[in-house]
Amino acid sequence: MSRTLAVVTVDSATANARSATPAGRETDVSVAKTTSPPGGGRPAPAADPLAWLADNERDRRAAGLRRALRPRAAHPTPALIDLAGNDYLGLGRHPAVVEGAARAARTWGAGSTGSRLVTGSTTLHEELEQALAGHVGFPAALVFSSGYTANLGCLTALAGPGDLIVSDALNHASIVDACRLSRATVAITPHGDVDAVHAALAAGGWRRALVVTESVFSADGDAAPLARLHATARAHGALLVVDEAHGLGVVGPGGRGALWAAGLASEPDVVATVTLSKALGGLGGAVLGPVALRDHLVDTARTFIFDTGLAPANVGAALGALTVLREQPELAAAVRARAAQLAALTGAPAPAAAVVSVVIGDPEPAVAAAAACLARGVAVGCFRPPTVPAGTSRLRLTARADLTDADLRVVTEVFAAAQVRAR
Numbered sequence: 206m207s208r209t210l211a212v213v214t215v216d217s218a219t220a221n222a223r224s225a226t227p228a229g230r231e232t233d234v235s236v237a238k239t240t241s242p243p244g245g246g247r248p249a250p251a252a253d254p255l256a257w258l259a260d261n262e263r264d265r266r267a268a269g270l271r272r273a274l275r276p277r278a279a280h281p282t283p284a285l286i287d288l289a290g291n292d293y294l295g296l297g298r299h300p301a302v303v304e305g306a307a308r309a310a311r312t313w314g315a316g317s318t319g320s321r322l323v324t325g326s327t328t329l330h331e332e333l334e335q336a337l338a339g340h341v342g343f344p345a346a347l348v349f350s351s352g353y354t355a356n357l358g359c360l361t362a363l364a365g366p367g368d369l370i371v372s373d374a375l376n377h378a379s380i381v382d383a384c385r386l387s388r389a390t391v392a393i394t395p396h397g398d399v400d401a402v403h404a405a406l407a408a409g410g411w412r413r414a415l416v417v418t419e420s421v422f423s424a425d426g427d428a429a430p431l432a433r434l435h436a437t438a439r440a441h442g443a444l445l446v447v448d449e450a451h452g453l454g455v456v457g458p459g460g461r462g463a464l465w466a467a468g469l470a471s472e473p474d475v476v477a478t479v480t481l482s483k484a485l486g487g488l489g490g491a492v493l494g495p496v497a498l499r500d501h502l503v504d505t506a507r508t509f510i511f512d513t514g515l516a517p518a519n520v521g522a523a524l525g526a527l528t529v530l531r532e533q534p535e536l537a538a539a540v541r542a543r544a545a546q547l548a549a550l551t552g553a554p555a556p557a558a559a560v561v562s563v564v565i566g567d568p569e570p571a572v573a574a575a576a577a578c579l580a581r582g583v584a585v586g587c588f589r590p591p592t593v594p595a596g597t598s599r600l601r602l603t604a605r606a607d608l609t610d611a612d613l614r615v616v617t618e619v620f621a622a623a624q625v626r627a628r
């Protein structure tokens with residue numbers, strides 16, 4: 206049964222901001238007892254079992270939390286500068302990447318036809334796994350259908366009842382969900398607090414333990430203290446699992462990631478998860494680590510076993526993106542330089558990679574600022590609860606390696622007109 210440690214000083218406002226139901230207050234799901242109506246018959250059916258959705262929508266609207274899907278043009282509009290997407294290196298439309306996807310689809314078909322364990326594994330998937338492992342500096346990799354399923358598969362295969370997962374309070378929803386699904390004890394530690402990680406591990410009572418963090422936090426854009434986390438984890442015999450979703454392609458020489466940059470990539474007690482959907486411009490995810498870990502995941506990771514293999518086009522695209530990254534290692538430094546410029550423009554904290562977080566406060570002014578930018582031709586992300594903690598609604602700007610000086614001049618004017626400034 207899942208249990209949540211209360212030993213660590215958890216900032217309850219932020220600890221579980223990524224999910225509507227806080228991970229730290231997880232409750233067991235039990236079947237509600239039905240009371241038999243007088244006479245012993247079945248209860249009268251409710252008129253509309255989804256009627257509550259309207260009330261719920263009204264509450265979200267009142268709190269400024271309604272979300273709308275807006276159309277995206279098939280081709281980038283020259284009039285729109287995109288500071289909202291995660292295609293940090295501009296590889297999503299790179300000819301080599303698009304052609305890699307098309308060639309793979311022509312050769313292998315549109316889909317993977319089933320789980321790779323059932324209908325077979327293509328040489329293309331294995332080629333990608335070797336290329337990814339080589340690039341990020343790990344002995345082995347296993348590809349999943351997304352970064353989300355990579356995190357779910359990895360953490361649930363590595364931790365279970367009797368184990369401890371120490372998870373940063375600002376970890377991504379996929380990590381929060383993985384912690385819940387694992388049925389391990391979960392200690393949520395304040396953001397970036399290595400002493401709290403030490404305290405959680407030192408409390409003992411666990412069979413195996415792992416510490417999980419993002420390398421670059423997806424909403425705040427800051428870096429995890431990887432070297433200190435690793436030293437602490439190692440001192441306690443715990444594994445360090447690092448989600449490099451926003452590190453791959455951007456941090457370290459040639460975008461090899463934060464673990465490579467910290468000299469931790471090939472350590473036997475370090476595991477990485479990545480997504481192929483951000484700097485690599487496509488779709489998919491992977492877990493990287495020792496060969497024995499890959500074997501373990503093939504046998505036990507439910508999101509690998511019970512999920513259709515990543516579509517060939519996505520595999521071909523990722524291979525193309527890695528080739529471009531190898532040929533143009535300067536792309537990673539270019540995007541970091543643009544991110545630093547965006548931060549300077551807005552008074553936001555210096556970013557560790559491509560994500561610049563301009564905290565506004567309440568949701569309404571954040572939404573209004575994002576709309577004002579869009580109306581002037583600059584698309585920015587707008588993050589509100591439950592994606593970020595209450596009171597920290599923000600504009601999330603993402604730098605791209607292909608932003609020009611002329612783009613930056615336009616962005617400067619638009620931000621001034623829309624009063625985009627970190628509070």
Ligand SMILES: Cc1ncc(COP(=O)(O)O)c(C=O)c1O
Binds near residue numbers: 352379419480488489
């Ligand atoms: C830190 C982090 N991990 C995992 C994911 C999930 O990746 P994917 O979109 O490939 O499922 C994301 C995506 O937003 C992320 O930001």
